[in-house]
Amino acid sequence: MTIVSGKVEARRTLQSARSDVLRKMWEHRADYAYVLPAIAVMLIVIAYPIYYTIELSFFNTPPGLQLRDKIFVGFNNYTAILTSGVFWQVTFNTLIWTVASTFFSFVLGFAAALALHRDFIGRGVLRAILIIPWVISAVAASYIWKWIYHSDFGIIGAVLVELGWASRPPNFIDSVSTVLPSLIVVNIWREFPFAMIMMTAGLQTVPEQLLRAAKVDGANAWQRFWHVTFPHLRNVSTVTILLLAVANFNSFIIPWIMTGGGPSNASHIWITHIYELAFGRQRWGVASAYSVLLFIILMTLGYFYVRALSGNERKDGSA
Amino acid sequence: MSTVSETTPRGRTARRVRIDGWRWGGRAFLVFMLLYTALPMIWMLLTSIKSGFAAMQFPPQWWPDQPTLDSYQKLLDPQNSVGQDFLRFFWNSLIVSTATTILSVIVAVPAAYAFSRFTFPGRNFLFFAVLLRNMFPAVIFLVPLFILMRAIGLVNTHGSLVLTYLTFGLPLAIWLLKGFYDNIPVQLEQAARIDGATRFQAFVLIVMPLSAPGIIATAIYSFIGAWNEYIYAYTFLSKNEQLTLPVGIQRFFSENTTDFPGLMAASFMMSVPVVVLFLLLQRYFVRALTEGAVKH
Numbered sequence: 001m002t003i004v005s006g007k008v009e010a011r012r013t014l015q016s017a018r019s020d021v022l023r024k025m026w027e028h029r030a031d032y033a034y035v036l037p038a039i040a041v042m043l044i045v046i047a048y049p050i051y052y053t054i055e056l057s058f059f060n061t062p063p064g065l066q067l068r069d070k071i072f073v074g075f076n077n078y079t080a081i082l083t084s085g086v087f088w089q090v091t092f093n094t095l096i097w098t099v100a101s102t103f104f105s106f107v108l109g110f111a112a113a114l115a116l117h118r119d120f121i122g123r124g125v126l127r128a129i130l131i132i133p134w135v136i137s138a139v140a141a142s143y144i145w146k147w148i149y150h151s152d153f154g155i156i157g158a159v160l161v162e163l164g165w166a167s168r169p170p171n172f173i174d175s176v177s178t179v180l181p182s183l184i185v186v187n188i189w190r191e192f193p194f195a196m197i198m199m200t201a202g203l204q205t206v207p208e209q210l211l212r213a214a215k216v217d218g219a220n221a222w223q224r225f226w227h228v229t230f231p232h233l234r235n236v237s238t239v240t241i242l243l244l245a246v247a248n249f250n251s252f253i254i255p256w257i258m259t260g261g262g263p264s265n266a267s268h269i270w271i272t273h274i275y276e277l278a279f280g281r282q283r284w285g286v287a288s289a290y291s292v293l294l295f296i297i298l299m300t301l302g303y304f305y306v307r308a309l310s311g312n313e314r315k316d317g318s319a
Numbered sequence: 320m321s322t323v324s325e326t327t328p329r330g331r332t333a334r335r336v337r338i339d340g341w342r343w344g345g346r347a348f349l350v351f352m353l354l355y356t357a358l359p360m361i362w363m364l365l366t367s368i369k370s371g372f373a374a375m376q377f378p379p380q381w382w383p384d385q386p387t388l389d390s391y392q393k394l395l396d397p398q399n400s401v402g403q404d405f406l407r408f409f410w411n412s413l414i415v416s417t418a419t420t421i422l423s424v425i426v427a428v429p430a431a432y433a434f435s436r437f438t439f440p441g442r443n444f445l446f447f448a449v450l451l452r453n454m455f456p457a458v459i460f461l462v463p464l465f466i467l468m469r470a471i472g473l474v475n476t477h478g479s480l481v482l483t484y485l486t487f488g489l490p491l492a493i494w495l496l497k498g499f500y501d502n503i504p505v506q507l508e509q510a511a512r513i514d515g516a517t518r519f520q521a522f523v524l525i526v527m528p529l530s531a532p533g534i535i536a537t538a539i540y541s542f543i544g545a546w547n548e549y550i551y552a553y554t555f556l557s558k559n560e561q562l563t564l565p566v567g568i569q570r571f572f573s574e575n576t577t578d579f580p581g582l583m584a585a586s587f588m589m590s591v592p593v594v595v596l597f598l599l600l601q602r603y604f605v606r607a608l609t610e611g612a613v614k615h
Contacts, residue, residue: 021440024439024440025439025440025441028437028438028439028440030518031433031437031439032433032439033429034429034430034432034433034437035429035430035433035434035445037425037426037429037430038426038427038429038430038489038493039430039445041426041482041485041486041489042486042489044467046455046460046486048463048467049459049460049462049463049464049467050459050463051463052462052463052466053459053460053462053463056462056463065462065465065466067466108352111348112348112349112352114345115345115346115348115349116349118342118345126349126353128598128601129353129356129357130352130353130356131597131601132356132360132594132597133356133359133360135543135590135593135594135597136547136589136590136593136594137546137547137549137564137565137586137589137590137593138547138549139547139549139565139568139569139586139589140565140568140586140587140589140590143568143572143582143583143586144359144360144362144363144583144586145359147362147363147366147579147582147583148359148362150579152375152377153374153375153376153377153379153579155362155379158377158378158379161378162378169377189355189356189359221341222341246454249456250455250456250457250458252456252457252458252549252550253549253550257569271456271458274458274459275458275461275550278458278461278462279461279554284462287462288462291458291459291462294456294459295455295459298454298455299454301454302454305454306447
């Protein structure tokens, strides 16, 4: 008796909840007009491609991308990826690339923000100079560093020889063992300013009174940083690290322009590999399957990203 | 008595030394970062004013023996075929970036305002859906977008680039602007509404002017993003006269692999517009970028 009535009750509340939503949507119909253009563009250029990528990943499509001639192959593209040796090499490269780039960009950017927190003459100029690498095109950055690393006339090699640390200029980006670290240095050069900007803004929200109080209580510089400043920056740090990780995971231009993934795949990361599979070797099915796997990984990261962001929002609401 | 007078000064000096240590460490670190950041750019400039012969020497000329502006003259000379190409790429980049910037401001401003002010059902879902776009690399969208552009006849047009740039610029633009609107007191609009303005009038007449810094920042961000974009331009455009700067430069120097002074001069000139734009307006830019992540 009670159970039945409970069920009925639940159904009734469910129904009323549904009509509630519809009524609310109707009441707010004018609000949607503001977001409609943005959503429409997004749907065309995002939802449709995602659907298409998933479909293509189950087919073999001929090189010219003649869609009428595609053949259904089930999960073959996926098994082909997971059983190939290149996949594991590229995944390993991607891991090193993403983790090292993110870690060093964040640490250097954070340290620069801290060092620039105290006012001194020329601080504005210095800050502006440090941000420039982030503004210029990655293509330009790649060429600048390619020239710096040049195996015959590169400046780093020349300096090493002048100092007597090497008998001849080393091959930075033509050697399997040094190519990935060399490219990571370039990537950090371009990415650390972003972390610096974010953490600079974060530092401005740390209440001065707390720091002064800690100083009065005898906390030293490190203790003040660790117990007062850092806890305040946890949210900004999370967002910054996630954004950096995603950006690095998705990098393409620096490895593509500087090495094209070589020598012998030593600097191929996921994105360059997918690009080469699709537009170089025209293996659309395998490339699409890779994209779907990538998509799943990024959705997982995205979940944490949204959680970090909505954590921010909630804090705001209560404050 | 004597112990007290001894310990106090020692404690004080110890503390002073430690603080100085942090400060000097910070200074040394900043010098290191300055060198790391600036040296590659300085080397680019020094190389660009060398002759092709002077650049290819070992050991290198640390300072060019005979500085020359030949590379720049060649790139900017409309009579020369290299100059013709370069100026055309420059012009193409300018058109595409400007069109993208104008469109993304038009689309992002109302969307960001709605996300900031209204509480319609699905608001959070739509907002995060928009943000999630930033998670995905261009490569995922390349094949289907290529098919789409081919189907609607936009391959090899600048329209295909503007449409795609619009979508990858939008999430950040909306996020930046929402931060700005969140910080504009809602009471201002309420006052306007009481005085008889419609909701739309309050938005256009009160909120828009106040958010001008945010709109400027959004515009710079869209412009820089479009100016520097490479993958889509590389994939969608094949005709030489339509290329934008990053792709044009890459294609040109894959044919002239040894002209490093020319390459450095081109890289420098490609960077000038965005760096100047950024330096002029960096106050807005940096503020807007952080407004979303950090609430004051």
